[in-house]
Amino acid sequence: MDEINRKIVNLLQQDSSITNQQLAEAIGLSPASSLERVRKLERSGVIRGYTALMDRRKLGKHIKAYIFITMRQHNAQLMNRFNQAVADLPEVMECDRLAGEKDYLMKVVCDNIEDFEAFTRERLTTIPGIDRTSSTIVLSTLVERSGVEY
Amino acid sequence: MDEINRKIVNLLQQDSSITNQQLAEAIGLSPASSLERVRKLERSGVIRGYTALMDRRKLGKHIKAYIFITMRQHNAQLMNRFNQAVADLPEVMECDRLAGEKDYLMKVVCDNIEDFEAFTRERLTTIPGIDRTSSTIVLSTLVERSGVEY
């Protein structure tokens, strides 16, 4: 991972639709070498994939919220079941296990507040092992970056 | 936004590196029509852009954390300054204004715990108007989705 790969990573995070020729010019290498480096980054798993970023509001997803989750117990079986159940909820964009009092934090996106309420009541809090949840609605987003600076 | 556009949105979120021919086949249209729909989604802002997803650990970013922020006062000037300051912090991946007791929640990524400590002490809590912050380190990630289901 030298300076040229850093540039590749940053440029492809900014805009992965650039042509290999543009990328090659930007990093100061030939198109052949540029492509070889990109392929190597893909094969090594540094680049996990390519995605199109959508405007969630234009897709009708007007509610973004964070939900803290505390488990009743912390045994492996309940945690595994929870893990599985959360992976099957399409509203969950992100779910992290935390170091601290609360066990998990998840970021959720829904069409509207009614759907959000139905989601938490019918599909989230029905997962076995959950003690309590605490939801916070997002009012506005100041920063939303697609990639890390490298 | 018909059923075909839904498919396009979902497919491009899954993998934006597919060729237009593959996309056309998957949605059941000719390559020309497929491309025209994609361009229209781009122009209308439904598709905000294209990005490469990176493995943050392989880029040396080992710490992910959430930080709650409470402001001393809630006047417009302080909020604007905060907004500007946060946008200039590359460690901040996401920052949302919340409805509730805490004012903001930000997701941060750093190389290691020392950098995280330095970040909070030297560059975050020095922003004017912040009353207090509360950090939670992420232990592991259960779900991390790049796009919404549509």
Add this chain to the structure above:
DNA sequence: CTTGAAATAACATAGGT
């Protein structure tokens, strides 16, 4: 890593249903 060449494939556009 570079250049250059050749094969393949994608893109953009035009004209027609």
Add this chain to the structure above:
DNA sequence: ACCTATGTTATTTCAAG
């Protein structure tokens, strides 16, 4: 809106240095 057809451009692979 969609399709087919066409010229242009980009990508990919390979060889040689």
